[in-house]
Amino acid sequence: MPATPGQTQIGFIGLGIMGAPMAKNLLKAGYKLNVYNRSDRPRVQEVLDAGGIRVGSPQEAADGADVVISIVTDTPDMEAVLIGEDGAIHGVKEGAVVIDMSTVSPKATQEVAAALKEKGVQMLDAPVSGGDVGAINATLSIMVGGEQAVFDECMPVFAAMGTNINLIGSNGAGQTTKLCNQIAVSVNNMGMAEALMLAAASDLDVQKVIDAISGGAAGSWQLSNLGPRIAAGDFDPGFMVYLQQKDLRLVLQAANDIKLAVPAVGMAHQFFNIVERLGCSEEGTQALIKAYEAQAGKEARAK
Amino acid sequence: MPATPGQTQIGFIGLGIMGAPMAKNLLKAGYKLNVYNRSDRPRVQEVLDAGGIRVGSPQEAADGADVVISIVTDTPDMEAVLIGEDGAIHGVKEGAVVIDMSTVSPKATQEVAAALKEKGVQMLDAPVSGGDVGAINATLSIMVGGEQAVFDECMPVFAAMGTNINLIGSNGAGQTTKLCNQIAVSVNNMGMAEALMLAAASDLDVQKVIDAISGGAAGSWQLSNLGPRIAAGDFDPGFMVYLQQKDLRLVLQAANDIKLAVPAVGMAHQFFNIVERLGCSEEGTQALIKAYEAQAGKEARAK
Numbered sequence: 001m002p003a004t005p006g007q008t009q010i011g012f013i014g015l016g017i018m019g020a021p022m023a024k025n026l027l028k029a030g031y032k033l034n035v036y037n038r039s040d041r042p043r044v045q046e047v048l049d050a051g052g053i054r055v056g057s058p059q060e061a062a063d064g065a066d067v068v069i070s071i072v073t074d075t076p077d078m079e080a081v082l083i084g085e086d087g088a089i090h091g092v093k094e095g096a097v098v099i100d101m102s103t104v105s106p107k108a109t110q111e112v113a114a115a116l117k118e119k120g121v122q123m124l125d126a127p128v129s130g131g132d133v134g135a136i137n138a139t140l141s142i143m144v145g146g147e148q149a150v151f152d153e154c155m156p157v158f159a160a161m162g163t164n165i166n167l168i169g170s171n172g173a174g175q176t177t178k179l180c181n182q183i184a185v186s187v188n189n190m191g192m193a194e195a196l197m198l199a200a201a202s203d204l205d206v207q208k209v210i211d212a213i214s215g216g217a218a219g220s221w222q223l224s225n226l227g228p229r230i231a232a233g234d235f236d237p238g239f240m241v242y243l244q245q246k247d248l249r250l251v252l253q254a255a256n257d258i259k260l261a262v263p264a265v266g267m268a269h270q271f272f273n274i275v276e277r278l279g280c281s282e283e284g285t286q287a288l289i290k291a292y293e294a295q296a297g298k299e300a301r302a303k
Numbered sequence: 304m305p306a307t308p309g310q311t312q313i314g315f316i317g318l319g320i321m322g323a324p325m326a327k328n329l330l331k332a333g334y335k336l337n338v339y340n341r342s343d344r345p346r347v348q349e350v351l352d353a354g355g356i357r358v359g360s361p362q363e364a365a366d367g368a369d370v371v372i373s374i375v376t377d378t379p380d381m382e383a384v385l386i387g388e389d390g391a392i393h394g395v396k397e398g399a400v401v402i403d404m405s406t407v408s409p410k411a412t413q414e415v416a417a418a419l420k421e422k423g424v425q426m427l428d429a430p431v432s433g434g435d436v437g438a439i440n441a442t443l444s445i446m447v448g449g450e451q452a453v454f455d456e457c458m459p460v461f462a463a464m465g466t467n468i469n470l471i472g473s474n475g476a477g478q479t480t481k482l483c484n485q486i487a488v489s490v491n492n493m494g495m496a497e498a499l500m501l502a503a504a505s506d507l508d509v510q511k512v513i514d515a516i517s518g519g520a521a522g523s524w525q526l527s528n529l530g531p532r533i534a535a536g537d538f539d540p541g542f543m544v545y546l547q548q549k550d551l552r553l554v555l556q557a558a559n560d561i562k563l564a565v566p567a568v569g570m571a572h573q574f575f576n577i578v579e580r581l582g583c584s585e586e587g588t589q590a591l592i593k594a595y596e597a598q599a600g601k602e603a604r605a606k
Contacts (some may be wrong), residue, residue, distance in 0.1 A: 106505070129516075129520060130519060131520075141515065141518065141519050143515050143516070164515070164518055164519075166514060168508070168511050168515060169507050169508065172505075173505075176505045176507060177502065177507065177511075177512050177515050177516065179501060180498040180507075180512050180516060180521075181515075181516040181519070181520070181521045182521075183497045183498040183501060184491075184494045184495060184497075184498040184516065184522075184523065184526060185494075185520050186494075187491070187493060187497060187498075188487075188490070188491050188521070190490060190567045191486060191487045191488075191489075191493075191494065191567060194565045194566075194567050195483040195484070195486040195490075197565070198479065198482060198483050198486060198557065198563060198565065201561050201563045202409070202476075202557075203472070204479060204480065205471070205472065208469065208471050208472075208480075209471060209483050211469060212444065212446050212469040212471060212480050212484075213432075213444075213446070213483060213484040215467055216432045216444050216467075217432060217434075217484070217488050217524050217525070217528075218432075218485075218486075218487035218488045218491070219487075219523065219524040220487065220522065220523035220524070220525075221520050221522040222520070222523075251501070254501065254505075258504050258505060260501060260504045260598075260599055261595075261599075262501065263497075263570060264490070264493045264497050264570060264571075265494075265497055267566060267567060267570065268567075292564075295564055296563055
């Protein structure tokens with residue numbers, strides 16, 4: 001890959017809530033982007049206005065690119081845009097690097113990496129955390145799997161999108177790390193829900209309890225950031241329940257692939273099923289508390 | 304209660320790992336202490352050397368005291384030293400305040416508070432978190448239940464022992480808040496364990512995964528403070544497993560008292576049973592990972 005952004009051609013696949021601002025940050029850093037998105041959206045136009053050139057397929061996006069970046073919703077989407085009928089694999093040149101930044105199956109990632117390797121193409125899996133705010137501000141955490149030399153080569157590209165950038169291990173390791181992240185996220189969320197529900201069911205002021213316990217050993221990002229939203233009855237998304245559920249399905253599949261029992265995250269997934277049945281799939285993940293409120297017949301709020 | 308520490312007599316019951324340094328901080332602040340401890344220990348002598356006067360029963364400790372403080376292990380101990388045969392209730396004068404800083408049952412607390420009230424004595428429940436380090440440095444978090452005026456009156460006493468001091472509600476509210484704290488502590492611990500176990504069982508370097516995920520939405524006190532100990536194979540206590548189990552029994556009893564289901568903390572309690580069966584009751588709570596290591600046949604360590 002050329003060292004200078006202006007000489008590096010990137011094919012960017014997937015201009016979603018995350019992908020669109022990430023693409024804009026790459027353009028801002030001076031990279032040339034051919035972009036592909038399945039559908040038309042205002043945010044696609046924003047990327048074109050910032051200098052991106054729209055093409056008609058993942059294959060075309062990969063054509064002539066030094067780096068191909070994909071960030072799509074789920075494992076089948078990733079497989080389709082990278083190794084499907086008009087996938088990037090049919091356009092990408094030998095020596096290029098494919099970086100998949102979706103959150104998908106570690107096992108499928110290893111299979112796609114192997115298919116690309118046969119064509120002389122290296123792959124990195126590089127899922128992110130930090131939400132749309134991190135994508136917009138280029139402060140994403142990026143968890144990478146692949147070879148050290150390829151990681152080093154791509155560091156300037158990552159640095160245009162994120163701040164906490166770590167190579168964890170070989171192909172799939174980035175995805176597995178993201179799944180570890182989602183385990184802690186969802187189980188900590190459940191810990192918060194049970195703590196706040198005991199408080200509420202005991203007629204305590206939920207916000208006072210949050211203030212009293214969040215600075216010590218009970219502290220978590222979930223409690224500090226989502227606890228006050230619960231206390232205020234604010235269920236607007238940050239991260240939506242149905243996307244959390246997709247990630248938990250990946251966790252449960254990955255655990256089953258290696259025959260590892262993860263009962264707490266299994267339980268969190270079940271409670272989110274209750275939340276989805278209540279019609280709250282598109283609320284923020286703090287809506288997990290609603291599964292508890294439903295059984296307790298009481299809301300967990302500040303007084 | 305007199306406003307000046309030098310004129311305030313405190314009866315202090317329970318010179319354990321927490322109680323002894325708390326008593327020393329009260330002496331340092333200028334309070335006069337009559338102290339009671341069941342057994343002889345080097346740390347009892349340290350309190351006497353700092354100016355405490357030893358007496359032979361909780362009743363004697365309470366005799367003439369403006370404030371009686373108890374900090375003992377479990378609910379029956381608290382009941383014994385406050386309302387038992389030679390308990391503080393038989394020595395304490397009308398208008399005094401009893402502050403129980405043990406972690407015990409909210410329901411039993413309300414019963415003891417009612418018994419004391421009949422004698423014209425106010426009670427505050429004021430359990431703490433922050434461990435022996437917080438007790439030594441007078442930086443404990445103190446979660447208080449009782450009346451506002453009594454809380455305000457006792458604030459100088461609390462301020463000699465802690466920093467984050469909150470009145471949550473009426474009698475029992477402090478204990479309930481401490482149980483909420485222990486729910487989040489133990490469930491977050493389980494979230495960490497499942498995250499690190501997926502990493503280890505996938506052959507990742509556990510410390511690298513901790514570094515990659517602890518700064519974001521997966522972050523918690525448990526992950527930042529206990530995760531690196533697990534990765535290093537260090538199971539020395541901070542907070543011992545058997546004491547965590549005692550607190551979880553209180554959580555499960557309190558939840559049953561109000562007929563609230565808290566399945567995640569119930570699961571954490573079960574996993575700690577596995578840890579205790581492995582002979583690790585006196586290790587630190589990070590030993591929860593051993594329940595997972597036992598089923599996975601693999602240790603969660605840095606590489």
